[in-house]
Amino acid sequence: MDDAIACRTDALAPPAGVRFDAPSRRALLAGGLGAMAAAGLGGPAWGQTSTYEFAQWVQVFKPRATANGVRGEMYDWVMSQTQPDTKVFEFDKSQPEVQEPIWRYLNRRVNEWRINTGRERVKQYAELFGRIEQVYGVDRFMLCALWGMESAFGDVAVNTKWMRPVIPCLAALAWGDARRRSYWEQELINALIIVDRGWATPADMVGSWAGAMGHTQWMPEVWLNMGVDFDRDGRISPFGKPDDALAGTARYLVERGKFRRGETWGYEVKLPPTFNAGLADGKLIKTVAQWKALGVTRVSGDPFPRDADQARLAVPAGVKGPAFMYLQNLFALRSYNPSTKYALAIGHLADRIRGGGAFVQPWPTDERQLSLEEAQELQTRLTQLGFDTGGTDGRVGDKTQAAVQAWQRSVGMTPADGFPSDKVLKRLRGG
Structure with missing residues (x-):
């Protein structure tokens, strides 16, 4: 991934009333994140559909931003130094040549490094995870697995090989993406409000091309509305210490995903030979007791702990592969990223970090994946x-x-x- 850096923050002093953490700012600027983009990025770009040149659009958009709580002087300070990162249009339109099969997706993500590092992090941050469990009820192993999935436990959170300054990306998308313009406009406003509150400088806000940032890859809206000042330092940040990021993510899972305290994500199960595979569609909801009555058992041989739990059955690689019983907490994980493969990977990684083993039923790797x-x-x-x-x-x-x-x-x-x-x-x- 090319580093298209498109924002300076050292050219002007911030508006009065806003104080930034100087060491954090210096560290990011020293890493090159404050360099101005190459000339010419403000002109019409590949995939850009706005009728305005970028500089014109900045002025046209200002009343919308100020009407939503961004101070005018802050808007001018940030946007006068911002050039759109037009590489985002290429990333938005790119697609993989081959659809990744679920077993490859899981194998690449639930690997020995993530399992071993996750176990280390659970021990290292035992006190933090304990406080989060007490307040929000989110299991430490699932939260740690999500952290590992999103940023390799923070390793790539500000890595310039993968991450980019977010405000230039959001500005480009708000300016030029007609398909989802209103969404990107709101996320740009959210990012500017974060800056206006003094929680971050524009240079601090480094993330994916689509705007996700920090340990658990918050979009600005999540940072703004779900963030928690869990370390009580007076501001909310998904960077640095993982306290705020992990607590805010736990809050998200509970409030938006309806995470259920004391429950797992689901189980690998065994279906009887005569089972109607059409029932395992991932949608049909029955109680665990009702599934048991149809002959469904856990592959481990252990009993299901709660017969009254609402559950769904799924065979994501067909009946030749593993079968799963999904509980509510899998869908809580899915609320964070609307992909069942993603949620299943987090659930399985959590189990492995906890000390569990690999899935029992092998995947049908002889099935050819479609191009x-x-x-x-x-x-x-x-x-x-x-x-x-x-x-x-x-x-x-x-x-x-x-x-x-x-x-x-x-x-x-x-x-x-x-x-x-x-x-x-x-x-x-x-x-």
Whole structure:
């Protein structure tokens, strides 16, 4: 990833009434994060659809920002030094050539380094995790696993190989992305409010091209509305000590994800030979007791601790792969990133950090994964047949899997497990 640095913060003093932490600012500036971008970034850019040049847009947007709580002098101070990071348009439109199968996704993320480092972090920050558990009830192992997934336990939070100054990215997207302009405009305003409150300088705000920052990759809206001053230093920050980041993320999981204290994310389960795979669609909700009555058991042989829990069954790689019982806390994790693979990876990493083992049932690695073009073809054919895949971009998510399963049922294809294999595409083609 190229480093397109597009904001200086040392050219002007901040407006009166705003005090920044000087050591933090110096550390980031020394790392080159305050350098001005190359000339010319303010002109029309690849993917840019605004009718204004960037400098004009800055003035046009100012009344919107000030009406939402950004002081005019702060806006002028920040935006007069900002040039749009136009690389964001390339990142936004780029797609992987091949859809990553779930077993590869999990293997790459639930690896020995994350497991071992997670165990070290749980011990290192035992007191902090204990306080967070007491206040929010979020299990330390799940919270630590999320931390490991989001930033490798903080290792990449300000790494310029992967992270970029956020305000130039958000400014570029608010200016030039017509598709989601209102979203980016609001996130830019949120970032400016954070600066206005004195919680960070523009140079402090380093993150992904889409604006996620710090230990647990907060968007500005999350920083602003879910952040917690857990270390009581007078400001909220997702950087530096992990206290605020982890506590704010726990608060998010509870308030927005409805995380349930004292419960796990789910279990790997064993389905009986005669089980109707169509019930394992990840949507049908039954109590644990009702699933047990249908012959579902834990692969470990241990009993389910609470029969009254609401649960769903899923076979994300088809019936040849592992089967899972998802509880509410998996969906709490999914609220942080709307991907079931992501939530499952965090749940499994949490179990491994806790001392648990790998999944028992092997993944069907002999199943050939569809290429991007094949996945797009599969989605197009399903859409033409009236099955909603949520788009034809080649990214196979929950909607595509649900569409595959519905089509399988309609044609009597068994098992109707929703797995988008090459066999499904061949049948769609009439083969």
